[in-house]
Amino acid sequence: MPRIQSVEAQDIRFPTSRQLDGSDAMNAAPDYSATYVTLRTDTGDALSGHGLSFTIGRGNEICVAAVNSLASRLEGRTLEEIIADMGAFWRDLTSGDSQLRWLGPEKGVIHLACSAMINAVWDLWAKHEGKPVWKLLADMTPEALVQCLDFRFVTDALTPAEAIALLKRQQAGKAEREAILRQQGYPGYTTSAGWLGYSEDKMRQLCREALDEGWQHFKQKVGGDIEEDRRRARILREEIGESRVLMMDANQMWDVDEAIVNMRRLAEFNPHWIEEPTSPDDILGHAEIRRRLAPIAVATGEHCHNRVMFKQLFQAGALDYCQLDAARLGGLNEVIVVLLLAAKYGIPVCPHGGGVGLCEYTQHISMFDYIAVSGSMEDRLLEYVDHLHEHFLDPVRIRQGRYLVPDAPGYGVSMKPDSLTAHRFPDGSAWQ
Amino acid sequence: MPRIQSVEAQDIRFPTSRQLDGSDAMNAAPDYSATYVTLRTDTGDALSGHGLSFTIGRGNEICVAAVNSLASRLEGRTLEEIIADMGAFWRDLTSGDSQLRWLGPEKGVIHLACSAMINAVWDLWAKHEGKPVWKLLADMTPEALVQCLDFRFVTDALTPAEAIALLKRQQAGKAEREAILRQQGYPGYTTSAGWLGYSEDKMRQLCREALDEGWQHFKQKVGGDIEEDRRRARILREEIGESRVLMMDANQMWDVDEAIVNMRRLAEFNPHWIEEPTSPDDILGHAEIRRRLAPIAVATGEHCHNRVMFKQLFQAGALDYCQLDAARLGGLNEVIVVLLLAAKYGIPVCPHGGGVGLCEYTQHISMFDYIAVSGSMEDRLLEYVDHLHEHFLDPVRIRQGRYLVPDAPGYGVSMKPDSLTAHRFPDGSAWQ
Numbered sequence: 056m057p058r059i060q061s062v063e064a065q066d067i068r069f070p071t072s073r074q075l076d077g078s079d080a081m082n083a084a085p086d087y088s089a090t091y092v093t094l095r096t097d098t099g100d101a102l103s104g105h106g107l108s109f110t111i112g113r114g115n116e117i118c119v120a121a122v123n124s125l126a127s128r129l130e131g132r133t134l135e136e137i138i139a140d141m142g143a144f145w146r147d148l149t150s151g152d153s154q155l156r157w158l159g160p161e162k163g164v165i166h167l168a169c170s171a172m173i174n175a176v177w178d179l180w181a182k183h184e185g186k187p188v189w190k191l192l193a194d195m196t197p198e199a200l201v202q203c204l205d206f207r208f209v210t211d212a213l214t215p216a217e218a219i220a221l222l223k224r225q226q227a228g229k230a231e232r233e234a235i236l237r238q239q240g241y242p243g244y245t246t247s248a249g250w251l252g253y254s255e256d257k258m259r260q261l262c263r264e265a266l267d268e269g270w271q272h273f274k275q276k277v278g279g280d281i282e283e284d285r286r287r288a289r290i291l292r293e294e295i296g297e298s299r300v301l302m303m304d305a306n307q308m309w310d311v312d313e314a315i316v317n318m319r320r321l322a323e324f325n326p327h328w329i330e331e332p333t334s335p336d337d338i339l340g341h342a343e344i345r346r347r348l349a350p351i352a353v354a355t356g357e358h359c360h361n362r363v364m365f366k367q368l369f370q371a372g373a374l375d376y377c378q379l380d381a382a383r384l385g386g387l388n389e390v391i392v393v394l395l396l397a398a399k400y401g402i403p404v405c406p407h408g409g410g411v412g413l414c415e416y417t418q419h420i421s422m423f424d425y426i427a428v429s430g431s432m433e434d435r436l437l438e439y440v441d442h443l444h445e446h447f448l449d450p451v452r453i454r455q456g457r458y459l460v461p462d463a464p465g466y467g468v469s470m471k472p473d474s475l476t477a478h479r480f481p482d483g484s485a486w487q
Numbered sequence: 488m489p490r491i492q493s494v495e496a497q498d499i500r501f502p503t504s505r506q507l508d509g510s511d512a513m514n515a516a517p518d519y520s521a522t523y524v525t526l527r528t529d530t531g532d533a534l535s536g537h538g539l540s541f542t543i544g545r546g547n548e549i550c551v552a553a554v555n556s557l558a559s560r561l562e563g564r565t566l567e568e569i570i571a572d573m574g575a576f577w578r579d580l581t582s583g584d585s586q587l588r589w590l591g592p593e594k595g596v597i598h599l600a601c602s603a604m605i606n607a608v609w610d611l612w613a614k615h616e617g618k619p620v621w622k623l624l625a626d627m628t629p630e631a632l633v634q635c636l637d638f639r640f641v642t643d644a645l646t647p648a649e650a651i652a653l654l655k656r657q658q659a660g661k662a663e664r665e666a667i668l669r670q671q672g673y674p675g676y677t678t679s680a681g682w683l684g685y686s687e688d689k690m691r692q693l694c695r696e697a698l699d700e701g702w703q704h705f706k707q708k709v710g711g712d713i714e715e716d717r718r719r720a721r722i723l724r725e726e727i728g729e730s731r732v733l734m735m736d737a738n739q740m741w742d743v744d745e746a747i748v749n750m751r752r753l754a755e756f757n758p759h760w761i762e763e764p765t766s767p768d769d770i771l772g773h774a775e776i777r778r779r780l781a782p783i784a785v786a787t788g789e790h791c792h793n794r795v796m797f798k799q800l801f802q803a804g805a806l807d808y809c810q811l812d813a814a815r816l817g818g819l820n821e822v823i824v825v826l827l828l829a830a831k832y833g834i835p836v837c838p839h840g841g842g843v844g845l846c847e848y849t850q851h852i853s854m855f856d857y858i859a860v861s862g863s864m865e866d867r868l869l870e871y872v873d874h875l876h877e878h879f880l881d882p883v884r885i886r887q888g889r890y891l892v893p894d895a896p897g898y899g900v901s902m903k904p905d906s907l908t909a910h911r912f913p914d915g916s917a918w919q
Contacts, residue, residue, distance in 0.1 A: 082586075082589070113584060114586055114589065124548065153514045153515060153543070158542065158595060160767070164596035208768075211743035312642065334592075336799075339799045363768040363769050370771050
């Protein structure tokens with residue numbers, strides 16, 4: 056088994072703000088970026104692990120610094136000793152150095168850095184096994200899977216024994232669901248047409264292209280001027296018709312009462328959900344908004360920083376859809392804990408996509424969820440944004456609005472060497 | 488008025504782990520550290536602003552990197568334009584650069600960095616006015632004070648108009664309370680005897696010294712082995728007797744049910760409160776623990792990362808004492824929002840002290856709270872830890888377990904040049 060010799064973090068940035076790709080009310084001009092981690096092993100170029108954390112530009116250098124500060128906890132370890140007790144490894148990296156833990160705990164920059172490193176370990180493990188991550192997970196026994204997890208601070212909602220029982224419920228149908236998935240893919244929705252910075256013409260054109268491609272679910276960014284939000288909703292409804300699904304995303308722009316007032320003004324456009332209506336930390340605020348806006352659903356999670364926050368969102372009845380973020384939670388281990396909590400509380404998981412590599416990550420999560428955790432694709436969607444996939448060695452593949460099953464070994468975010476070179480900040484050619 | 492020409496961040500660390508000062512169940516061997524910010528102005532050495540964020544060692548370099556990433560938002564501004572709309576300035580620094588905001592939002596490393604910078608601005612302002620910060624605040628009108636604050640994401644609990652009304656209630660008695668404070672000081676409690684890494688002999692000796700100094704309130708670290716926690720509680724009770732107050736602090740070591748079980752085993756030692764019984768993010772968990780452990784009180788807040796979390800702790804009835812942290816919240820502006828929320832919900836504020844400079848900060852907060860916000864010292868205590876004060880130009884002064892009113896202009900955390908030189912990491916003499 057390989058030994059990790061060094062942890063390398065690169066500051067990779069794409070100048071997306073030039074076209075206002077990814078623009079929303081809170082994030083006016085993001086430069087989609089990644090703290091890109093490479094675990095180099097004693098196998099040389101034969102086997103290395105890749106993980107990334109998504110940021111939106113400035114500050115990516117701080118995440119790189121945090122990976123460098125954590126690197127010594129990973130360097131020198133063998134994959135064998137890590138996977139012998141993956142749950143203990145996870146706790147050690149996220150909390151084992153109490154001096155570094157102080158910077159969170161389990162949130163913000165330090166957790167983003169842990170996430171990239173932990174996902175790189177999963178990538179290494181899956182590549183070593185010759186399997187895509189979803190398959191590595193789906194093939195584990197419930198007991199083996201639960202041993203990869205840390206239930207600290209969530210045992211009042213879910214114990215390891217309950218988690219094993221949840222997973223055992225789905226054991227029987229796993230092979231059948233894997234076959235269905237290979238045949239049908241996993242349903243997605245597109246955010247590509249709805250960015251706030253796009254002109255009416257561009258929105259209409261992108262809608263038509265998306266309809267041609269077979270998309271049935273569309274997302275609009277709101278949270279700017281309310282009359283402008285209404286105007287853009289009207290345009291989208293004109294293009295997609297009444298039978299297709301329109302979601303809205305406020306990107307945290309509103310206070311609680313403001314969210315309710317504004318969504319009542321947008322209700323005539325029949326939004327399926329309102330996403331991030333207020334502060335991502337406001338569990339009770341989301342619960343209040345959900346109660347007062349029903350039947351409009353509430354979705355949140357891309358900025359939900361750890362399992363403790365998700366636990367409470369579930370306990371408080373604060374959301375209808377869980378939009379966990381593969382690169383903000385502390386890597387795949389914590390993502391799986393959230394999947395299990397969501398299954399226990401009966402909340403569909405629709406992961407946050409877009410950014411850099413998030414779709415490449417999340418396809419593994421949702422497919423594993425379908426095969427082994429929730430056992431269902433009903434009312435579940437993978438977000439899709441059609442940017443930056445060309446920089447990955449194994450980009451997502453979409454047909455008729457559905458994600459095809461990824462077959463390449465690993466966790467999917469290994470980037471092309473040329474893309475890395477060109478987008479290294481600040482010296483890459485894209486930044487000259 | 489001075490113009491800020493440059494923002495300088497220094498990595499200052501004290502090797503406290505060598506004596507196990509500050510050791511607790513979660514933080515076994517901290518090296519108390521500070522990201523120390525200096526705002527240099529066009530007045531040269533005549534006037535500069537100082538702020539710091541407290542960390543416990545490794546990772547302090549990441550906070551320094553974050554201050555450097557934020558520096559350009561402050562450089563070139565005049566104090567005049569900042570204080571003309573301090574609330575807008577606050578929102579601009581914490582959220583104005585959406586690329587940097589992504590790293591939180593308003594939590595972890597990026598918020599710690601904002602905190603140090605914002606507090607340095609308050610220090611500059613107070614020095615310019617020739618007043619200690621508590622006096623600068625206490626002398627403001629309610630309207631002027633509220634204009635310094637950002638109510639985003641808390642208006643469902645407290646609006647600016649309500650905040651003004653709250654402050655107006657206390658206007659009449661301000662001069663009288665200031666006189667009382669100058670005469671009596673502000674009551675404190677000591678954590679110095681209770682660190683987990685101390686031997687029985689050292690604990691007993693420190694207790695006796697503290698009793699001689701007039702302390703009436705003591706705090707013990709728990710969260711290790713429960714029998715050991717009981718043994719140490721017995722020692723402390725033997726030393727301080729039954730009439731004095733004993734608090735306990737678990738530093739986040741327990742899950743919800745575990746906290747309840749363990750505190751029932753410690754109840755015979757009559758703890759006044761249990762502090763940080765579980766994850767600092769677990770609002771609903773704290774509420775559950777409080778409900779089931781009553782009449783033992785629940786205290787938390789030193790890791791509570793922003794006003795949105797405190798708002799919910801109050802809304803959920805999750806705590807009896809609010810232990811806000813002057814250097815983890817986004818500077819004094821956000822601290823004041825939390826003071827106002829606490830006053831509205833009737834929760835006493837007992838700020839987190841210790842670390843590097845936290846006592847120097849918090850005396851200003853509690854004294855302002857007494858004069859202008861809550862109007863009460865009853866059931867309120869300032870934490871005191873007797874470490875590292877000798878490094879400050881204007882250290883806290885304690886008499887008979889009470890903080891004396893600080894008179895030096897500023898926010899109190901300006902450090903001695905020799906101390907900075909000796910403790911610069913990694914090149915200072917303390918680290919050779």
